[in-house]
Amino acid sequence: MWQGNRSSPTHQTSSTTSTSSPSQALHPVVSEGTGISYHDEEKGILGCPHYQRKCKLQAYCCKQIYSCRFCHDEASDHAIVRSDTKTMYCMLCQTLQPAAQYCGGCQEQVAHYFCSKCKLWDDDPAKSIYHCDDCGICRQGQGLGKDFFHCDKCNICMSISMQDKHRCIERNLESDCPICGEYMFTSTTTVIFMPCGHCIHKNCYTEYIQTSYQCPTCLKSLGDMSEYFARLDRELERQSMPAEYAKYISHVFCNDCELRSPAKYHFFYHKCAHCSSYNTTVLRTENTDTDDPSSLPTATTASSMATDTTTTTASSTTTTTTTDAHERSLGSMPGQYVSEDQPPRSSSAANGNSTSLPNQDNHGDDNVTTPSRRSE
Structure with a gap:
């Protein structure tokens, strides 16, 4: 009663x-x-x-x-x-x-x-809402086996169109947004998958790709950058390095193919010999001229030869850096532009076609294609 x-x-x-x-x-x-x-x-x-x-x-x-x-x-x-x-x-x-x-x-x-x-x-x-016992929360959608499925390794509900097509990262969403720092599993903001498989808030992603083409977590390129890299090839051919740098090479780690290779020394850009990506990290720089054991020209000398105020960047490329690409800060990432025009963002990045993840509570965002959390 x-x-x-x-x-x-x-x-x-x-x-x-x-x-x-x-x-x-x-x-x-x-x-x-x-x-x-x-x-x-x-x-x-x-x-x-x-x-x-x-x-x-x-x-x-x-x-x-x-x-x-x-x-x-x-x-x-x-x-x-x-x-x-x-x-x-x-x-x-x-x-x-x-x-x-x-x-x-x-x-x-x-x-x-x-x-x-x-x-x-x-x-x-x-609104269509269902409860997922594995997630332990309610999400927006018709339900498991209908328009969504639960990935046990990622520990998240995803659109059923992503089943067997996404890159699994264990407990992927149980982390902070790499841009704003908010815990994404219980976030009320829409979360998406980047092409590399890492997660980020959709609004943070939209703003971030205006100035960078790298995943802020693993530094991989967020899309097809071949057009931009080809333009860098042309620019570097046009703007050759001074003769005193001809014998210098940089040993780089490629953030895209994860291989190491030597590259011609440059103030800003170093090309991977394996995949032709410029998304690289300089590990060390050396002078290959055995007859000239002198050290690499100082940052002061380098900056006087540069055409703009890039002394800090030039200095950073002459020093030995960590072999762990994940420890590099955004400030030292590649992506400064030789020419005044911006690099082309990949079509997936520019059009916002990264795979969406379940946002926790979008409050009516019609663009969300994955379940949203409705929890109290």
Whole structure:
């Protein structure tokens, strides 16, 4: 038999009391959260900025009432554990009661979708949501085996079109975005796969590729850069190095093919002898003229021969660098341009065709082709 606790809506916060037994789902608590809130007030849609729903939740941790877990976390000094939620507050009949899809007081459906595991309510009928036990969260989509599948190695749900076609990286999404540093597994921002298999926020990726063609994690090229590399070939032929550098070579590590090779010394660009990529890291530079044991000309000399203010870059190319390409900072990456025009971004990068990963909560992004998390 249903039992509820009806309370008058108020904007005053009163003291909270807890029951002696955890099995009791009702708490005579009235907080400032019992007021009516809207997802779209003009249309009369109840909810909050994050979700559309006719109920609120009572946080088990502090017994306060909030529209959703995001509203709780934004207003509190601690994070809610959504699975611990036991009680909901119906905004239609203003009654505290056990968490459910239907109100036990007014018998109204408080949300089109309800997950008893995640304690998630979403009343947007246009959204298809399912729960993934392996991920431990709810995601946007028709469901596993329909439009999505769960990759056990990557530990993420992906579009079924990517099955057996993506590069697996163990627990790939359980990492921070390499640009903004936000933890991507629980991020509310759309996450995508780059061609190398690493993940990044879609908006961070869009901004990042305006100035770099390398994956910020592994430094591999983000697309087909053959046109840009061919243009560098022409530019370097036109702008030959001074004669005093003719006997100098640089030993480089190619970030694309992951092989080492010697390359003609240059202030900025060094070509891989295996795959012709200029996406390389200088390991060391040496003078091959055995009759002239003098050291490589100093950065001061090099900068006086350069046509622009690139002393720092020239200096960095003359020193021995780490053999671990992953330890290089963005500031020392290749990609400074000989000519004034920008290098062509690959068609996949420029058009945003990198494979999308499940974003956690896109709040209506129609471009997302993978499930989004709907968790509390």
